[in-house]
Amino acid sequence: MMEPLPEHIKLFRSLFHGRQDIFATRWELPSKSGYMPAYHYDPYHYRVHKMKGGTFQNYTDKSFLPLTDDQIIKHLNGEHFIGIYPLLQDNTSWFIAADFDEGNWSSAALQFIRKCGEHNLPAYLERSRSGNGGHVWIFFDKPVSAYKSRKLILSLLISSGAVSAFDKNTSFDRLFPNQDQLSGKGFGNLIALPLNGTAAQQGNTCFLDPQTLTAYTDQWQFISQIKRASAETIEKLLANLHGSSTTEPSDGKLNIILANDIRLNRLAISPLLLSFIKEELNFPNSEFIIQQKTGRNTFGLERYSGSSKKITTLSVFPKDLPAS
Structure with a gap:
């Protein structure tokens, strides 16, 4: 550098x-x-x-x-x-990044980048400090609700095949920010900054050409050409993928989302009702692994809970992961 x-x-x-x-x-x-x-x-x-x-x-x-x-x-x-804390105090962020690791991290990251390209969403690949993983960065022209950007990016991760509710060996690890909202107990998760002088000498923390997976020779020239997605683009993509059900989570109110499944926010469910749901509506919950991989608390969610009377899918959204 x-x-x-x-x-x-x-x-x-x-x-x-x-x-x-x-x-x-x-x-x-x-x-x-x-x-x-x-x-x-x-x-x-x-x-x-x-x-x-x-x-x-x-x-x-x-x-x-x-x-x-x-x-x-x-x-x-x-x-x-x-390392910086991407989640701002108003629960927005200037970027979102997907973290990939393990043996096939690069192929999973490239799958995700191609899916972003299909939606004209600029995405950029950086090799991590260790060299054994990578971050895919998406930048915004102004701060965007973490709830909305995470919802959109998770949808693209799933549709790209980089994340699967049924594949425990996925290379996708987490999103930055890893919370929709600050819990009041910390600052949220942090992400390591790229272009560290020591790591960059080994080609790590550098941005990569997705065609060759080699670091760009002039990193400053490359990042000067990075494009930022507009907040309006995020809103439109989210509306296209999720319809009108993109409102922010509310405190204390029971939100019921009806689509191909039924979704309830757990914070508004009483212990008695939650117990009934777990005992009487007991069937496989495909949300478990996705919740786990995206940093949300899986407490109270069964990994497997088969039922021969399954009619639809009911997902109980857990409360936010405490910020660390």
């Missing part, structure tokens, strides 16, 4: 735009690794706190670091590896 210019930083931040008041950095130990929010704190005061038996978790004299140009430059130069 060439040294980023000011216009590169501006372009990068406009595309990979998540929460600006917080970001995460990757940490690695011999036996494990992960990401944690970046904080500002006084090392001396923290050392005193730790000597008294305290931990970083219960150390209160710390604050989140905002995502600045300097932090982006450090990521692009390989000084650290940043």
Whole structure:
């Protein structure tokens, strides 16, 4: 990667735009690794706190670091590896990305990209940090409801064959953002930023030519040509695929969607009614694996529950996965 210019930083931040008041950095130990929010704190005061038996978790004299140009430059130069939180505080996002891994990740990702192309939805493939997976990114011209973008992209994943309710070996892992709404307990899931200086030297975290699966020689030139889908396009595609049943989930009200199946939102179902549904309307629930793969809580959903009296399919939507 060439040294980023000011216009590169501006372009990068406009595309990979998540929460600006917080970001995460990757940490690695011999036996494990992960990401944690970046904080500002006084090392001396923290050392005193730790000597008294305290931990970083219960150390209160710390604050989140905002995502600045300097932090982006450090990521692009390989000084650290940043993860951003795509779900904004109003439950919208500037992009959505599908994560693929395992042995046939590239073929599944390309299936999905072709399906997006059939609907004139620009989609771009990036190889992940490990090199053993990839992200397919779709960018918006303004923030779009996570509920709507996730609903649309999941439909395209299923119709492309990249996701199947009956195939437990699918390469699709999750969506970013992985929640329709913030739970109030965290920031939602994070996604690692591309073009990390260290990983890019091995051809990872770079955007790939879908014809050859090789990294574009000039990554800055490539991302300068990335197209953003309009919010109106997302609305139209969603309406074409799902009709008028694209309203946002409501709190406390029982929503019943009638199509080829019957769908109820679990938050509005009493424990007694839920028990009746599970015991008396007991048949295979094809939603289980899809809910699992898209990051939604599967608590209360049976993987298999056969019934010889099956007439239709009833799916109970679980509550949002607690943000981590």
